[in-house]
Amino acid sequence: MGAIGHVTPQTQRFDAPLPLRSGAQLAGYELVYETYGRLNAARSNAVLVCHALNASHHVAGTHAGQDRSEGWWDNLVGPGKPLDTDKFFVIGINNLGSCFGSTGPMHVNSATGRPWGADFPVVTVEDWVDAQARLLDVLGIHTLAAVLGGSLGGMQALSWTLRHPARVGECIAVATAPNLSAQNIAFNEVARRAIITDPDFHGGHFYAHGVVPKRGLRVARMIGHITYLSDDSMEAKFGRSLRNASGAGRGAELAYSTQDIEFQIESYLRYQGDKFSEYFDANTYLLITRALDYFDPASAFGGDLSAAFAAARDKRFTVVSFTTDWRFSPARSREIVKALVDNRIDVSYAEIAAPHGHDAFLLEDPRYHGVLRATFERIARQVNP
């Protein structure tokens, strides 16, 4: 297997306003994206990879001059990899409202001359999908061979088959759900309250104050991170290990402090929180968690998911879940499979017994990657006869 090597993000400007689900519209905007592999002459081998909460358009490859800058799904996408860039033209697009380049709260609102901040319009999964479709128009791609995503990215992949069914051949939705449960929304709300109640948040206009609500972001990331891991994997990785374990044979010593770090898991979560608060935007976190909350394609059909998926009748789906994922459990994926089966839609469903919880979708597992490889090899035979 080779490597993609260095990639350069590209930017596309859109001047036509984008109507949003909320009724608002985004007057003009930019989308940042990366592509890997080559578009074939028939323009039939494009695969869109949709990103989740913390990620971006940088799906695979590296950025020149930056150490450890591998894309977030580099183990899946590349020459000879399950999503083989020798066969497919792979596209990663940064979603609106993000903090990684596409128009978002950190950018200047041309109407006011100030950063959007908390005034950035609320965007939904459907809005993202519509914006992605416009970029495909620019790239001259009418139909995607496939759309792939995990978690929130999986929701976008599903949404593609409902909003633009004529423009996508196959949907691969990994570790996702047809909507958030009350518990999922509850975790999001805790994260949002942590950010919003940080004194440095300033109602979302903290840029003008030259501060960042890092405390809130740290807590948001800590709570999010807990939901990405399984109980078992946390136990295996950290258990009750103490940070200040003393010399061999003498056991560990407790500090008997309520505020210092005692356990390794605390140290790990604080480290993750600190790292995240250095690069992630607070307003983006609020926007993206809200997009998650709002996603519910069945809602327009009285809660009937099968009725919602009638729009995707001639598509083909691959759905993958992980047994220890309690954020988007296998039961949620089975709801999707049931809705597809009710519509007699072609679907394959793999339930991977992986120990890593929700994070498993980003990790290399031979069963998981084997199913995706087989799926993409079949698609490749169809688009590159």
Added chain:
Amino acid sequence: MSGVTTEMQLMADQVPAGSRVLDLGCGDGALLAHLQQAKGCSGYGVEIADDNVLACARRGVNVVQLNLEEGLALFGDQSFDVVLQLQTLQHLRNTEKMLRETARVGRVGIISFPNFAHWPNRLSVVQGRMPVTRTLPYQWYDTPNIRVGTFADFEVLARRNGLAVLDSFGFHAGRAVRRWPNLRASVAVFKIARG
């Protein structure tokens, strides 16, 4: 067709062309692939084993990874023309539940399982030993067949669960056995429907 045995071919012959098929315990998907290509059928396989799920994905056969012991809640009433349950029943703990589920989901269920009353098995038991044959190749202490029944037993079980037997026959050495199947066939085949 790769991987299509004579037993599979005989089962395929029971499935009308163009049928919507659910294959419970579909293995590597060989039969479903054959039904799709040779008879224009569509539908899904159900499998629990990772390697079989992968084999189905490689064949391009729709496969749903599920534990059959949990029932068929994913599938609606009478949503398939044919539900196949071939050489699967003997591995399931909830035998009756699966039978009823098969009849709920499919207009016709086709079920096959090793016939314990096949004469060599009887002979073996008469001689005081559990049979080890081509159809029952395991020793008593390592067999995955947690349910061992006979052709005649199944007729009773079907009646008990209010199922109509549309057809039944035995299968042995590559051919259907319609005369004295309980004695002469190593495999029992039943076509059932809701009573």
